[in-house]
Each structure stands twice: as C-alpha cells, then as structure tokens.
Amino acid sequence: MRSRYALSSRATRPRSRPRWPPGCAIPTGGADMAHANTIETLLARQDISDCIMRYARGIDRGDEALLLSCYWEDAIEVHGPAYNGPAVPYLKEAAGRMRQNQPVMQHFIGNVHIEFDGSDTAFVETYILTFARFPKNGEEFDTLTGARAFDRFERREGEWRIAHRRAVFDWNRDAPASETWCLGAFDTTHPDMVMGRKAPDDLTYQRG
DSSP: OSSSSOGGGGGGGGOOOOOOTOOOOOOOOOOHHTTTTTHHHHHHHHHHHHHHHHHHHHHTTHHHHHTTTTTTEEEEEEEEEEEEEEHHHHHHHHHHHHHHHOOOEEEEEEEEEEEEEESSSSEEEEEEEEEEEEEETEEEEEEEEEEEEEEEEETTTTEEEEEEEEEEEEEEEEEOOOOOHHTTTOOOOSTOOOOOOOOSSGGOOOOO
C-alpha cells in the first residue's frame, strides 16, 4: 500500500513564520519547522496517526495481519522486561495470545506528538491507556495501565510504518473484576446485545 503523497522539494521551502505566544520557547526543529504547514506533512501526520490506530485495533482483536501492517519487517520491539528483539515474532505471538487467552482488552490512544527528521523519518510519542482482564490464583482482575510508545517511523516507498518501538510505563491500577453491565441496564443474553470478539468474528469485520 503506497501513501497518497510524496514529500516534494517544495516541502523544504520555508513558509510564513508562526506567531508564538509571549514567553514561549521558539522551536528550532530544522526540517520539521521548514515544512510544518505543508499539505505533504499534514498527510504524513495523518498516515502515521492511522498506523497507530491500526495497531490498537489489531492488538485488541488479535489480528495478526493488521499488526504486521504497522511495522517494517526489520523493525525492533522493546516492550519492557517482556520482550526485546525483532518485532515480527513478537507480534505473531501476541496476536495468537490475544485470540486464545485474552478475551477482554482495549487500547485507548491519547496524545500523539510527531517530530519529523527530514522527509522519511519521524519520531513519535503516543500516550496509551490499556484495559485488560487477567486471572490470578483463580480470581479475575481488571487492570488499567498508563503507558507511552516511543516510535521511530520510517517512510519507505511512500508508506509510513514503525521501524523501532520502545514502551515506557507510567502507572498501573489493578482491582478485582466487577461487571454488572450498568447495574443490570443491559441483558448480556439478549439477542441484540453484541459482545466484542476477536478476529475474524468481531462485528467490525462484517460488511453489509
């Protein structure tokens, strides 16, 4: 899949200077500042953001193909003490684990900060809030984790993907699972109650 754009030579020509608030430090981001307001860069930001959203959907649904579409084949994943190495085997294992052993998981994407380094590299910080349910000693726990992904994106043949990702963990909260479906407002046995599933059985994969 090729991107809709290619950064042209015009992207490196300075445009009008932005008016920064009084007392605000003026960024000196080189190539980033040189084409910060071009259509090409706005499209690049959108492509990078789409990739991040695609990752969240892929991991939550256990969709291996979707996850692999977010990373280059030679990408590296550093996921705390859990994993440090080539991303592809990590993604394949994670997708299988999500489908088999992780019925409930959601990744919520927050702030996304993108800094370009030339035309084909971007450094991206993404805030991520993760909800998951894990069993321990015969009891289920709901866990919330606040983390950030520090990515180096690379554009190859017009497409932006992750070349290196390192996870940074900021906080965590665990509590015994308590699920009453809004104090009984929803009947999970009702035929119209659609529950989330993994790929390819989730409603999001159905068309028509």
